[in-house]
Amino acid sequence: MVRHEGKESFAVDNKAGKNGADSNRLHAPEARPGVIAAAVYQNGKRICDIPIGDAHHWRQKENTVIWIGLHEPDSVLLAEVQSEFDLHPLAIEDASHAHQRPKLEIYGDAMFVVARTAHMMDGEIIFGETHLFVGRGYMVSVRHGPSTSYNLVRQRCEASPAALAHGENYILYSILDFIVDNYMPVVEGIHEEVEELEERVLRDMLDKKDIERLYLLRRSLLRLRNAIVPLVDVCRRHEHLELPGMDATLHTLFRDVTDHVRRVQEDIDTLREVLAFTFEASLMIGQSEQTEITRKLASWAAILAVPTAIAGIYGMNFVDMPELHMRYGYFAVLATIFIVCGGLYRFFKKARWL
Template identity: 60%
Template sequence: MEQVRNLTPAPTSGIIASSVYLSGKRVADIAIEQAGEWAAKPGHVVWIGLLEPDRNLLLRVQAQFHLHDLAIEDAEHPHARPKIEQYGDALFIVARTAQLIDGRVTFGETHLFVGTGYIVSVRHGPSTSYAAVRQHWESCPHSLAKGEDFVLYAILDFIVDNYMPVLEQIEDEVEAIEDKVLLKPMTGSEIERLYMLRRDLLRLRNAALPLVEVCRRLTSADLPQIHAAMHPLFRDVTDHIRTVQEKIDSLREVLAFAFEASLLVGQSQETAISKKLASWAAILAVPTAFAGIYGMNFSDMPELKMEYGYPVILLVMASICSFLYWRFKKNGWL
């Protein structure tokens, strides 16, 4: 399907949009109290968008479409796992949204009520405005005319597609870490950042993966709210989720490799330092040994009385030290 361009006007709370459509074209912006009447008219679709609604607003919407109390409770108090429930003739769907804010993946929730002639979206927390979805598909009335199940597809597809910009930003950071890690060990703050990225990726995976089951249910024959013609579109959303999942798994593997590589680089540098210390210790041991021997003040040490004993001893020490230095240098220890 066509890519929806992100348009993010300044968010407000309450009712973001409340419109009625006929044959894919917006015919009126309506009050909440008129929504049920318009939804009952053949061929009409009411599309309501809410942002951080209070209980009173949710009860007004509930009264129009006879929504289940449990679904309203979930919509009022977010933190539900992505899921799909059927309450009478209405579907209730929960999806997680994600945005990268100050370097951390931050999650929001979208609750969707879908029934004959209406769809209601309720947003909580960080998410890209669905005004982009509305504006895009209003320019394609032949698609919007397919009904409320097409609007459901459009919103779910938009949510899943918006996981990718988050992953792309994380991927850029992961590549930077990967480039640095082979040059020097990571600092404590870099290791902490790596751990946070791995945890955020796991949380994003847990947010996206349950939507596979949601889309599977939406393509089953036991949901009268979803027309069979829409099944391929929801399978396409499933494919997008699988792509997101593969991307997440790939990035987590790269981060695991980066951590292991950093440990290996650190161990290699520690080994190199140990070799240098051992080499210099061996070289310095030579004059130390000579000094120890000739510092014992034995009376019967003939070489002490030799005319050239002192320079000979210095030459021998220098020769041994030079040989050891050459040998260690050749072996790459120095």
């Protein structure tokens, strides 16, 4: 957390900076691959953009925070950032390799936070990863994979200098809140598709394509849940523990993020249960239809077995069969067949097999 005692004037900061704030405004650092933004803020107001190599000139200034945003930086850029902010080697090693589990690590008076991002693209959940280095007077965010840019977070923070004056931990809260808020559209999009599948299973039997989509949705929700659940612990630790530089006034904000994460987790669990019930309902409906078809086939087979059996007996062509010499024997046999088949049909109809 940036301390506010002993505030220095902007003129003093201007002299102490490498090129001066006005000079930096006029001569912004050249764009560098992997660097999205690198700016200095004093008392919540943006002073200037700086090159990464000038960060150490601003670190020790009162009420000043350096906010750097990186996207898939190479090892050279990460090594430079490590040198400027004295970052722990293990944290740098994790930041250089994506696919880390969401977590919070404390290295002395600095924190290293890993969070997973998610957004919808062509009906599929696309996951990204964000690594956050938080220390006294600085915030470094490292994005890996496809994810929403944090420029919107920066704009919101800059629009509220009083809140941004709380320093790096307020920026941490803003980024985590932004990540969690982006989970909402993903869950809502899946919710609409789940409702459609749920209504369809009651109207028609799901086909193979629907079953495959149902399975993919359950798998995507499981991956999303695995990304969110560890984040609950990360936010809870910010809410209750005395982390380095944490202002007690920010505990309420992190508690709000924790509530949002838990709500998303509950929605995911609910959707997974609904998908499971939908799949089970589809199986039960399919089995019910198969059973009904089996009953109909069995009923007709029993009915047709009567004339088949009688015709088979008379097809043996024995001479000693009294009915062959009866005047009305043929009609008597036909009548017997119709009576027996009719009785069987009525029985199966009453039993609701037909």
